[in-house]
Amino acid sequence: MLQVKNISFSYEKNFVLKNIDFSVNKGQNLSVIGESGSGKSTLLRLIYGEYDLNQGEILWNNTKILGPKFNLVIGYDFMKHVTQEFDLMPFTSVEENIGKHLSNFFPVEKKERVTELLEVVELALFSKIKVKNLSGGQKQRVALARALAKQPEIILLDEPFSHIDNFKKQSLRRNLFKYLKEKNITCIVATHDKDDVLGFADKMIVLGDSKIIANDIPEHLYKNPKTPLIASFFGEFNLIDDKIVYSNQLKVVEKSNLKAVVNHSYFKGYYYLIEANLNGEKVFFEHSKSIKKGVAVFLSIYL
Ligand SMILES: Nc1ncnc2c1ncn2[C@@H]1O[C@H](COP(=O)(O)OP(=O)(O)OP(=O)(O)O)[C@@H](O)[C@H]1O
16 A cells, blocks of 8 residues: 655645645545646656655655665655656667566566566557657557556556557557556556546546645545536536536526527537627537527526
8 A cells, every 4th residue: 555644745835735644545546636737747856856855754564765965766666657758779679668677587488578568558550660760659558568567566657648649548448548557556546647547547636736625536526526627637617606616517408597609609510619708707518519600598597
């Protein structure tokens, strides 16, 4: 179990994180979300032991995570941190990068392990290619596979799919999170993408104002987003009579007391997102067809 016990941290004068307190069980998937600059990457670096805490402590089972003041070599064998800088060996092949830390005394096992991980990150066809010749997204996948090679007990993933295109992202995400669950590897994911969270995270924490503003299961936070910040993570929303109403919870009806005038229809694939004016405020709702600018519609809320 990972225990983050009431930690605070500042790079310079101001606190980036204050009184952060949470725990993650073995094998759980925790998402960390928050606006840019809210401290997600910093939190991951602190858990990895990259900086010294101003206050509090972090424990993995019975091991206290120590920062550079108390630990000559940063990091621990049981934990891996995949950052935005992939730190790969550019002039060696994909498979050599993935197997870098695996023992050559067990060549069969090493080959099997590398092959297994190449499948997880869908790079089997690129095994012999030198890393310098890969795209950014492919490099990110090599970095993920390399972090898993020695099977850590806990993995910290900072925006793990940020460089991966939409064609690959869905299946890679499923493969990776399924693999981590099967191997009972605890994972903490800092992300901006709700698709990294919904369907995968057991719990999510939301950072704001240097603190944890929510810590719950994604379904609860989606259904009851306590703040506009939380709602905005999940999708387009409106504030109507101080209530948060997602755009898919606002529907066109024959008659109601919410009369809006359409401004614009955005094609979104299987629906249109309609922007309209309701009593001088902009509102968004989803509709099966586009609606012409200037048309008046009546809306009703379906929570
Ligand atoms: N090495 C550093 N020295 C000083 N300040 C830093 C350093 N790294 C980050 N910061 C500051 O700490 C705050 C949190 O940064 P952090 O990168 O943790 O946020 P984040 O939530 O991960 O952002 P993003 O979503 O944009 O990656 C920011 O105000 C940032 O400017």
